[in-house]
Amino acid sequence: MISDATRARINELFERYPDRRSAMIPLLLLLQEERGWLSPETMREAGEVLDLPPVRIYEVATFYTMLRTRPCGKYLLQVCRNLSCSLVGGEGVLRHIEKRLGIHDGQTTPDGCFTLMTVECLGSCGTGPVVQVNGDYHENLDVAKLDKLLDSLT
Amino acid sequence: MEERVLTRNIGRPGSETLKAYRDSGGYTALSRALKEMSPEDVAERVTRSGLRGRGGAGFPTGKKWSFIPKGTGKQIYLCVNADESEPGTFKDRLLIEKDPHMVVEGTALAAYAIGCRRAYIYIRGEFVHGARVLEGALREARAAGFLGRDVLGSGVDIEIHVHRGAGAYICGEETALIESLEGKRGHPRLKPPFPAVVGLYGCPTVVNNVETLACVPHIIERGPEWFASLGPPNNGGTKLFSVSGHVSRPGVYEVRMGTPLRALLDEQCGGVAGGRRLKAVIPGGSSVPVLTADDIDVALDFESVAAKGSMLGSGGVIVMDERTCMVKAGAVVARFYAHESCGQCTPCREGTPWMERVLWRIERGEGQSGDLELLLSMCVNIFGRCLCPLGDAAAMPVRSYIQRFRDEFEYHIRERRCLAAGGFS
Ligand SMILES: Cc1cc2nc3c(=O)[nH]c(=O)nc-3n(C[C@H](O)[C@H](O)[C@H](O)COP(=O)(O)O)c2cc1C
Numbered sequence: 047m048i049s050d051a052t053r054a055r056i057n058e059l060f061e062r063y064p065d066r067r068s069a070m071i072p073l074l075l076l077l078q079e080e081r082g083w084l085s086p087e088t089m090r091e092a093g094e095v096l097d098l099p100p101v102r103i104y105e106v107a108t109f110y111t112m113l114r115t116r117p118c119g120k121y122l123l124q125v126c127r128n129l130s131c132s133l134v135g136g137e138g139v140l141r142h143i144e145k146r147l148g149i150h151d152g153q154t155t156p157d158g159c160f161t162l163m164t165v166e167c168l169g170s171c172g173t174g175p176v177v178q179v180n181g182d183y184h185e186n187l188d189v190a191k192l193d194k195l196l197d198s199l200t
Numbered sequence: 201m202e203e204r205v206l207t208r209n210i211g212r213p214g215s216e217t218l219k220a221y222r223d224s225g226g227y228t229a230l231s232r233a234l235k236e237m238s239p240e241d242v243a244e245r246v247t248r249s250g251l252r253g254r255g256g257a258g259f260p261t262g263k264k265w266s267f268i269p270k271g272t273g274k275q276i277y278l279c280v281n282a283d284e285s286e287p288g289t290f291k292d293r294l295l296i297e298k299d300p301h302m303v304v305e306g307t308a309l310a311a312y313a314i315g316c317r318r319a320y321i322y323i324r325g326e327f328v329h330g331a332r333v334l335e336g337a338l339r340e341a342r343a344a345g346f347l348g349r350d351v352l353g354s355g356v357d358i359e360i361h362v363h364r365g366a367g368a369y370i371c372g373e374e375t376a377l378i379e380s381l382e383g384k385r386g387h388p389r390l391k392p393p394f395p396a397v398v399g400l401y402g403c404p405t406v407v408n409n410v411e412t413l414a415c416v417p418h419i420i421e422r423g424p425e426w427f428a429s430l431g432p433p434n435n436g437g438t439k440l441f442s443v444s445g446h447v448s449r450p451g452v453y454e455v456r457m458g459t460p461l462r463a464l465l466d467e468q469c470g471g472v473a474g475g476r477r478l479k480a481v482i483p484g485g486s487s488v489p490v491l492t493a494d495d496i497d498v499a500l501d502f503e504s505v506a507a508k509g510s511m512l513g514s515g516g517v518i519v520m521d522e523r524t525c526m527v528k529a530g531a532v533v534a535r536f537y538a539h540e541s542c543g544q545c546t547p548c549r550e551g552t553p554w555m556e557r558v559l560w561r562i563e564r565g566e567g568q569s570g571d572l573e574l575l576l577s578m579c580v581n582i583f584g585r586c587l588c589p590l591g592d593a594a595a596m597p598v599r600s601y602i603q604r605f606r607d608e609f610e611y612h613i614r615e616r617r618c619l620a621a622g623g624f625s
């Protein structure tokens with residue numbers, strides 16, 4: 047169920063565009079933020095809000111990497127694997143996370159705390175290696191900083 | 201060489217606030233333009249300034265604006281391209297987070313010049329913080345009367361909205377951006393028709409990069425002649441370079457157009473990290489051909505870099521030292537384009553992952569004789585055969601890595617191991 051508060055935010059979104067369908071991505075990001083992921087039920091609801099058949103929602107949800115059609119851990123660790131980060135220690139960062147958490151790309155720890163994902167360039171190449179944790183960038187990482195970061199996430 | 205125009209406020213505390221922006225003369229260009237200049241005057245000044253698009257293609261900005269047809273009775277739209285997803289590029293993020301009002305003022309001026317009442321800033325979804333900063337700046341600008349209905353009593357309405365993307369490199373391509381803004385998959389459209397004629401919601405639309413628009417207030421304030429004089433002919437202004445990789449001081453540098461690449465690297469960035477020797481430099485984001493260490497005596501303007509067989513692109517400079525395996529660098533770059541292909545065109549959809557597989561095979565020491573010819577033939581069969589330039593963006597670098605570092609590729613195939621070690625860590 048979409049709450050009244052969320053409805054109000056959706057209506058604000060609608061005012062920005064001459065065509066409701068343009069609110070697609072902002073709406074899906076909003077729902078995902080609230081619910082953690084886009085379940086078939088959530089996509090159906092989004093379709094009702096936008097007055098579109100569910101397939102229109104599904105095709106968008108499966109196109110964009112930030113939209114998740116599967117549940118994910120409390121903390122999503124997105125490790126940049128593109129060139130600039132790899133040149134300054136990105137591979138070591140990835141290996142350390144894999145070893146410490148015992149998971150690989152796309153996997154979630156059994157307690158549901160962490161999901162690990164490798165991602166492409168995050169637009170932060172001058173301060174690599176970079177890991178994005180949920181919305182926040184963590185830059186210039188090394189093993190010591192990474193341990194401190196992971197210790198702080200529970 | 202260094203010339204701080206776009207970055208003049210960066211580093212000052214509170215640089216993202218309206219107050220700081222106004223203290224440095226911000227919004228005077230917009231006020232002046234609305235009072236003293238017609239939309240055509242603004243566009244004409246931008247044309248004379250020699251400003252060329254900073255999103256990658258270097259298309260003259262004033263000329264792009266002039267393609268908007270007059271008197272169609274349709275809405276006119278402006279989309280600000282803040283997708284910043286070309287690997288190695290992180291300059292727009294700096295402007296957005298540290299001087300968002302410059303972006304807002306430039307957007308408002310461009311909107312005025314083309315007769316647009318509603319502009320959208322399409323920002324990549326990962327820039328959560330940047331989107332928040334921009335929203336804040338828009339609220340401040342609206343409250344101060346620089347946006348909204350009847351801006352500064354001029355009778356002109358200008359509204360700007362932030363629109364977040366959700367992770368797709370292809371949405372930086374202008375027609376994919378438009379599709380995405382319409383709530384669809386980011387599939388590029390066939391051109392023509394160009395967005396200037398049929399763009400957002402079927403209406404005339406201009407798409408400009410963040411840095412391009414950030415130049416506009418300065419052109420209006422200080423004059424097109426001053427802007428043009430900062431660089432070589434037809435390359436007006438300064439340019440932001442995002443420098444990363446094996447370099448002592450990575451970061452965003454603002455220099456005059458035409459500054460030699462060697463000076464940027466040695467004098468501004470402190471040279472190669474650890475005093476190592478340079479092997480290769482990508483001058484304009486990962487989609488442009490790589491340069492060797494012998495090529496860096498090149499002026500950083502559109503024509504000079506093209507004369508060296510590469511492109512100025514987005515100004516994303518990636519530095520690789522002597523330890524870097526060029527086969528691996530090529531494979532990492534190819535992986536990106538394979539991952540980001542939207543899947544519409546067969547040569548790109550099938551070709552980019554195939555190139556990636558062959559490159560990793562060579563990298564692992566499992567290459568076969570004939571693999572280099574195979575890769576080069578794939579480049580030929582992708583290049584120029586797709587709806588949008590994403591396929592080219594994969595083929596150009598791969599071909600250049602093989603052509604310029606062929607001995608390394610042959611060594612990998614023959615000896616089944618690498619000549620270089622330690623570049624990746
Ligand atoms: C695959 C691809 C990705 C692109 N990504 C970006 C981008 O992230 N940011 C950008 O400003 N332009 C990008 N462009 C260029 C845009 O299509 C467009 O030319 C540019 O935004 C025009 O603005 P300008 O004239 O101010 O440079 C990309 C182009 C292609 C083909």
Ligand code: FES
Binds near residue numbers: 127128129131176
């Ligand atoms: S390469 Fe990692 S942020 Fe760009």
